[in-house]
Amino acid sequence: MLEIAENGRTWLLxxxxxxxxxxxxxxxxxxxxxxxxxxxxxxxxxxxxxPLPDYRGFESPxxxxxxxxxxxxxxxxxxxxxxxxxxxxxxxxxxxxxxxEGDLLRLRFRDAEAGLGIALHYRMRGDVLERWVxxxxxxxxxxxxxxxxxxxxxxxxxxxxxxSHLHGRWAAESRLVSAPLTYxxxxxxxxxxxxxxxxLPWVALDTDATEEHGEVYGCALGWSGSWRIxxxxxPDARVQITGGAGHDDSGLLRLAAGESYTxxxxxxxxxxxxxxxxxxxWHAYQRTYVVPDAERDRPVLFNSWEATEFDISxxxxxxxxxxxxxxxxxxxxxxxxxxxxxxxxxAGLGDWRPNPDRFPGGLxxxxxxxxxxxxxxxxxxxxxxxxxxxxxxxxxxDWVQYQTGRNRTEFRNQLVLNLxxxxxxxYLWEQLDTLLSSAPIDYVKWDFNRCFTDAGWPGEGYPQRxxxxxxxxxxxxxxxxxxxxxxxAFESCSGGGGRIDLGVLSRTDQVWTxxxxxxxxxxxxxxxxxxxxxxxxxxxxxxxSPNTQLNGRVSSLRFxxxxxxxxxxxxxxxxxxxxxxxxxEAGEWVELYKKIRPLVQHGDLYRLRPPRGGLSxxxxxxxxxxxxxxxxxxxxxxxxxxxxxxxxLDPTASYECLETGEIHRGAVLLHHGLRTGLRGDLDAAVLxxxxx
Ligand code: DGJ
Numbered sequence: 001m002l003e004i005a006e007n008g009r010t011w012l013l014x015x016x017x018x019x020x021x022x023x024x025x026x027x028x029x030x031x032x033x034x035x036x037x038x039x040x041x042x043x044x045x046x047x048x049x050x051p052l053p054d055y056r057g058f059e060s061p062x063x064x065x066x067x068x069x070x071x072x073x074x075x076x077x078x079x080x081x082x083x084x085x086x087x088x089x090x091x092x093x094x095x096x097x098x099x100x101e102g103d104l105l106r107l108r109f110r111d112a113e114a115g116l117g118i119a120l121h122y123r124m125r126g127d128v129l130e131r132w133v134x135x136x137x138x139x140x141x142x143x144x145x146x147x148x149x150x151x152x153x154x155x156x157x158x159x160x161x162x163x164s165h166l167h168g169r170w171a172a173e174s175r176l177v178s179a180p181l182t183y184x185x186x187x188x189x190x191x192x193x194x195x196x197x198x199x200l201p202w203v204a205l206d207t208d209a210t211e212e213h214g215e216v217y218g219c220a221l222g223w224s225g226s227w228r229i230x231x232x233x234x235p236d237a238r239v240q241i242t243g244g245a246g247h248d249d250s251g252l253l254r255l256a257a258g259e260s261y262t263x264x265x266x267x268x269x270x271x272x273x274x275x276x277x278x279x280x281x282w283h284a285y286q287r288t289y290v291v292p293d294a295e296r297d298r299p300v301l302f303n304s305w306e307a308t309e310f311d312i313s314x315x316x317x318x319x320x321x322x323x324x325x326x327x328x329x330x331x332x333x334x335x336x337x338x339x340x341x342x343x344x345x346x347a348g349l350g351d352w353r354p355n356p357d358r359f360p361g362g363l364x365x366x367x368x369x370x371x372x373x374x375x376x377x378x379x380x381x382x383x384x385x386x387x388x389x390x391x392x393x394x395x396x397x398d399w400v401q402y403q404t405g406r407n408r409t410e411f412r413n414q415l416v417l418n419l420x421x422x423x424x425x426x427y428l429w430e431q432l433d434t435l436l437s438s439a440p441i442d443y444v445k446w447d448f449n450r451c452f453t454d455a456g457w458p459g460e461g462y463p464q465r466x467x468x469x470x471x472x473x474x475x476x477x478x479x480x481x482x483x484x485x486x487x488x489a490f491e492s493c494s495g496g497g498g499r500i501d502l503g504v505l506s507r508t509d510q511v512w513t514x515x516x517x518x519x520x521x522x523x524x525x526x527x528x529x530x531x532x533x534x535x536x537x538x539x540x541x542x543x544x545s546p547n548t549q550l551n552g553r554v555s556s557l558r559f560x561x562x563x564x565x566x567x568x569x570x571x572x573x574x575x576x577x578x579x580x581x582x583x584x585e586a587g588e589w590v591e592l593y594k595k596i597r598p599l600v601q602h603g604d605l606y607r608l609r610p611p612r613g614g615l616s617x618x619x620x621x622x623x624x625x626x627x628x629x630x631x632x633x634x635x636x637x638x639x640x641x642x643x644x645x646x647x648x649l650d651p652t653a654s655y656e657c658l659e660t661g662e663i664h665r666g667a668v669l670l671h672h673g674l675r676t677g678l679r680g681d682l683d684a685a686v687l688x689x690x691x692x
Contacts, residue, residue, distance in 0.1 A: 002105055002124075003041045005048070008098065011105055012044045015127035018270040022067050022107075022122075023048040024095045030109070032067045032154040035129075035217070036270050053236075064238030068120060068133070068152050078185065078230055080149035080242045081133075082249055085114055085141060093118060115139015115257075128269045128285040134262045137255040144463065145252045149244030150266035153219050155205060161239050163231055164204040164275075166528045171516040171550060173197045173497035174528035181205070181233050189228035191247035193416070193452030193467065197498045201227050202532040203241060209274045211607060212647065216271050216278040219243065220532055222290075222502030223264035225471035226452075245471075251463030261468075264503055275531065276647070280604050283534035287602070290506050292482070294536055297597055298489075298510055298568040299330035299376060300590055303445070306517065306543045307574035310337040310344050314359050314366050316576075321366075323575035325373035327583055328590035331443055332370045333378035338363065340390060346413045349385045350392030352431040363439040371440060378443030378489075381435075383428050384474065385414045385449065392427075399424050401466065403456030411450035418457055419477075420469035428477055436485045445512065446478070448494040471503070478507040491539060497525075500533065510537045510568050517543040517572060519555050519563035520682065523611035523631055526566055535620070536601040540564035541572030542586070555682050557582060559631065561589035562684035566600065566618055566629050569593045592686060596620070596627045606647035615641050615678065621648035624691035626655070632678040643673030650691065658688040666691075 003012040010023045010033070021033040021044035033047040052061035060074045071079035072090020083091055093109040093116075100106070105122040117136035122129060131151035137143045155161065164178040165188055188203070190196030201221035209216045221227055221243050229243035243266050246252045253261055269285070271278040287294040302324035304317060312334065321332045339355055342348030348355075354362045367377040386393045386400060388410070393400070400415040402408050408415055417424050435441070457466050478490060489509040492499050496515035505511065511533075514525050522540060529538055542560045546552040564570065571586065578586065593600075603622035608630075609615055617630035626649060632641060649655065651667035657674075664674065669689075676685050 002100060002103060004098075005041060005045055010041075010044050010048045011098070011107070011122075012039070012041050013105065013122055013124045013129060014038055015124045015129070017272070018127045020122070020124070020129050021047065024107070028094045029062060030067045030095070030107075031065050035154065035268070036156060036215070037272065059235060064154065064234045064236060064240055066152070067154070069240075069242070077234060077240065078232060078242060079147065080152045080244070081118070081135075082146040083111075083114060083116060084144045084146055088113070091116065091118075110138075114143060115141065116143060125289045126285045127271065127281050128267050130265045130267050132263050132265045134260055135255065136260040137257055140257050142257065143255045145255060145261060147244070147246070147249045148252055148261060148263055149242050150221065150263040151244075151268070152240055152242040153217070153268050155217055155239040155241075157238065158207050159237070160207045161205050161233065162207065164206070164531070166200040166202060166531065168197050168199075168497075170197050170495055170498070171514060172521070172525070173514045174200055174525050176528040176531060181231065181239065183233050183235070183237075185230050185232045187228060187230045189226070189247045191226050193226055193455060193470065194448055194494055195224050195227070195499045195501045195504070196451075197494075197496065200529075200532060201229060201243070201501050203229055203231060204275065204278065204531065205231070205239065205241070206275075211276045212274040214272065214274050216275055218269045218271075218278050218282065218532070219266060220282070220502055221264060221266050222506065223471065224474065224499050224501055224504045225467055245468060253465060253468055254461070254463055267502060276606055279531055279607075282532050283530075283536075283605060286502070286505060286534055287536055290502055291537055292507065292509060295602070297601055298536065300328065300593060301331040301333055301378065301443070301539075301570040302329040302575070303333045303335055303541060303570055303572045305335035305380075306541075306548060306572045307576070308337070310342065312337045312358060317366055318369055320575050321370050321373055321375065323578070323583065324571065325375055327571070327575075327587040328594070329375060329571060331376040331378055332373075333380065333443060333445060334366070335380040335445065336382075336447075338379060347387050347389040349382055349387040349414050350390040350417075352381060352383070352435050363441070367439040367441060376442035377440060378445065379441055380445045380447060381432065382447040382449060383432060383477070384417055384419055384470075386417055387414050389413075398458075401452060401455045401457070403454050404458045406454055406456070409453040411453070414450055416450065416452055416455070418466055418470075419473035420457060420466040425473050425477065429480060432477070432481055433484060436481065436488060441488060443489045443491070445491045445493050446508070448499055475503070475507060482507060497529075505533070505537060510539050513538050513540060513567065516550055517541050518547045518550050518553050519560040520553065520633060521550070522563050523616055527607065527611055527616075530605055530607065530618075535567045535605060538567030539570055540567040541570040544573040544577070557585050557589070559682045559684045561586070561593075562629055562631060562686055565589070565593045565596065565686065568601065596686065596688060598622060599625055599627050604648055608644050608647065615644075615676070617644050617676070619644075619646055619648070626689045628674060628676075628685075628687040628689070630676045630678060630685050630687070632676075632680070632683040634681045635679055641676060641678050643675045645673040646670055649689075653691050655689040656692050658690060659686070663692065664689070
């Protein structure tokens, strides 16, 4: 709901449990008023007339109170907007007007001297407020956007703010870390050209919240290129969070006369239900407004990567497909190695035609075979890349990002295509459209396996558009392919979880969470991932034991399955090597997953205990049904394993545990807990509950 004060200068946006208010003074100062529990318009108006502090000389009364701090004038905070012309730097703006379009509020400002129009957008969806900015060069001269953040978020005065965020690296993404905020700035981001394994673009701030209680403020950026979120505790202890595309302040884009730039969305959420409540609100928002077709179940998939890597053939994939179908897999995916001269990572990227030795009749015969087995068919691609040893690179060595006279740095023997170039976009569209038309393909795993290094575009002046345009070209390609092939689902992958954000999620059906498929490490990765993103998009595979990719850890099929069943279940082990007993057991787990899938993929998630060495568990609740997935890493000294206090149940109802047949009273489960029966090391259980 949007309410506007009579003077047309105070705006209040309210969701189901939270409100957000801003105000423009007569002096054209754009002030933040409120972000937190629901308030009424008179409350916002009362806040609007509170005088600013009377600082003298060395501090600015605006700092920490402005809704979108621009550079210049009486401000010393990190600016959200920094603009340069030939003659001047900074922005002096005046409020022009506001307008609304459904639930969208647009506030328009203008810097007349610079000829810059600035429109700030607000849209409340559930309790998530989406914010973004459009910058419009309305003058005759070019403007340089040194920095153009999507939003600045202002927190209320409190003592003892704590910052939580997700950090990691390849095969170790999304690990949750929390620390008290101190004076100064904490900056996270990526200067790698993609979202990065190092941080998901999300932060949460609280003072005393727990998993299920207390106030939590969260912000998440929807951008799949380089980005930055800076959290600052200012000299008077006020806290602001500013973020947007690009990592540095040295030039994002040059706007020629008449050109405009729209920032990505920076979304914010307030919850007084602790980190769990904040996560559930983020999940509901993504399932309702962000992820395409989120109401549809994601199928159980098999992926060939860990089983066969680059050594693949049609016959061998058909053998795997038969085994996959027999255990209940619904989508069979051929990973890397099916195209061009791709027999190792040294060649073939860029040539998106089936390898004639491996697939003499193209992909159609295998796709048909997989369909005849009752499964969907999927393939792997990495369209933004090229191996120097490829037909594409030999024909177009200038299509990659490079700088004249400098090295072309190879990572994994590959270079990054310059997707800002229209001819590269045309080529990729033609290749991928042809590929998707050549065989009945239902799913595409879209990978991205190296960071930008020599990001240059000879002939183009600085600042070069390619950082921003690469991402927009990726989005454009995905949008166009989705429109032309509406039956095809897409997975975002970047060497595991290197490209996971609200931007890519708005055009993909799921993401590859991590190349780390060790079921124990995954619990921590999933614990972090679900702080912001829902299980509905969190792909997780059961692979071989001992773990072949990382650590050789030995674990039971039970532990591996229960770990992967917390998200979108997949199987990635070498089924050709699994025994009949293992295949039979796998079939039972897949069957069980299909029963709990509606809860996992569409229900409310409660993280009952974090994975910290002993017992950990998550619970999903949907209507009258609930399921608990519990893992015991190690039991020490024969100590009894604690009961799990459940959440989201009706205390006055009774619940039957479908695994044990026991009847439990809701109040008992909520206050005294459910016993899991887990013991020893690396044990796991699935416990379904149905209200009776
Ligand atoms: C990285 C991905 O994360 C893996 O799952 C696999 O697809 C490889 N790339 C293939 O090269």
